[in-house]
Amino acid sequence: MYWYDTRGVWMRYRPDAIYVWQDPDVRRRLSWYYAVMTDEKPAKFMIVRRIDAGEDPSKLDTDTLWELHDKLSREARRLWRLAQSDKFGWRELKEMPEPRHSFLDVKVELAYRMLRSCIFCERRCRIDRTKGKIGVCRLDDKVYVHSWFHHLGEEAPLVPSGTIFYGGCNFRCVYCQNWDISQENVRGGVVVDAAKLAKIQKELRITGARNINHVGGEPTPNIHVILESLKYLDVNVPQLWNSNMYLTVEAMKLILDVIDIWLPDFKYGNDRCALRLSAAPRYFEVVTRNLRMAAEYGDMIIRHLVLPNHLECCTKPVLKWIADNLPRDKILVNIMDQYRPEYLVARYPHRWPDIARRPTREEIEEAYEYARKLGLRFEPVS
Ligand code: SF4
Secondary structure, X not given: OOOHHHHXXXXXXXXXXXXXXXXXXXXXXXXXXXXXXXXXXXXXXXXXXXXXXXOOHHHOOHHXXXXXXXXXXXXXXXXHHHHHOXXXXXXXXXXXXXXXXXXXXXXXXXXXXXXXXXXXXXXXXXXXXXXXXXXXXXXXXXXXXXXXXXXXXXXXXXXXXXXXXXXXXXXXXXXXXXXXXXXXXXXXXEEEOXXXXXXXXXXXXHOOOOOEEEEOOOOHHHHHHHHHHHHHOOOOOOEEXXXXXXXXXXXXXXXXXXXXXXXXXXXXXXXXXXXXXXXXXXXXXXXXXXXXXXXXXXXXXXXXXOOOOOHHHHHHHHHHHHHHHOOOOOOEEEEEOOOOOOHHHHHOHHHOHHHOOOOOHHHHHHHXXXXXXXXXXXXXXX
């Protein structure tokens, strides 16, 4: 455990970050994350790094590489299940020889090939980012990190969270609170390569972070460098994916084997609201598909931001879908009440009058009551 440097600070501001682990139900729901966080178990990326690919991925054509990827993914999943049931741990991991070409190398190779006709997310821009072309996310092939620090405002089990804010986003949320880095000054900040990103993660962990929280903007357009950084990361730390979950199936497959805990943002209960407020087509189909995939493979805290006047069209359908389709006894839900008009809504409130105010206490209480009726666990994670 590495929490000594910052412990005084975060204990003062977030004592719930300690008490939350005295709740056996939270411990059970986040059991994998807890085991990695406390170094009882190796993070998934460490397991993936020890799986032998057998061949040099750079020499294989892309179809063969995907076949190899999917075969190795089954092996990664098998080892992860064994790790969950205490039949695979540090000792067994150390006994595995370090392969010349690992499963992680296969992922990195595929990610860089995808970058040449980018389909990391369902925008499917298919542009060659290595040639400086810019897609909807406004990013070329570089990774722009705007800040990294111990975040004390995340959900209690995550604090202090080693948060890395990447520039750029594939959504166009008119109320975005991080609009400066997601929409406007996207390619500001510091350009980081994989080695530098690994160094940042290590620094965050050894100074007290419980996890590495990849966020933005949106982490999805940066998958290539995030995956590559895991080749150089030499400390154990849970990898957390804090995302709008608008990834393609291909991108999901690349990260499924290395993410220990998911922090998806499930915003809309229908495509009409998603298109109008985030310019995201096919939202509901894409996000629910990815949530199903992620829930099978790692722990999960789902965030839902309550928008004013969107209880019937968004909040209730989102909560109902979670209750009906995901393992209710395993998932935690954070129903967020902090919406305030920002960015374009603050500048032109007459264009989005429905969300030009904060949600009322009655709306928030109604959302809580609805979640309670559905049997969702939404406290005390925030
Ligand atoms: S990450 Fe998404 S938005 Fe960005 S270039 Fe790739 S497909 Fe387009």
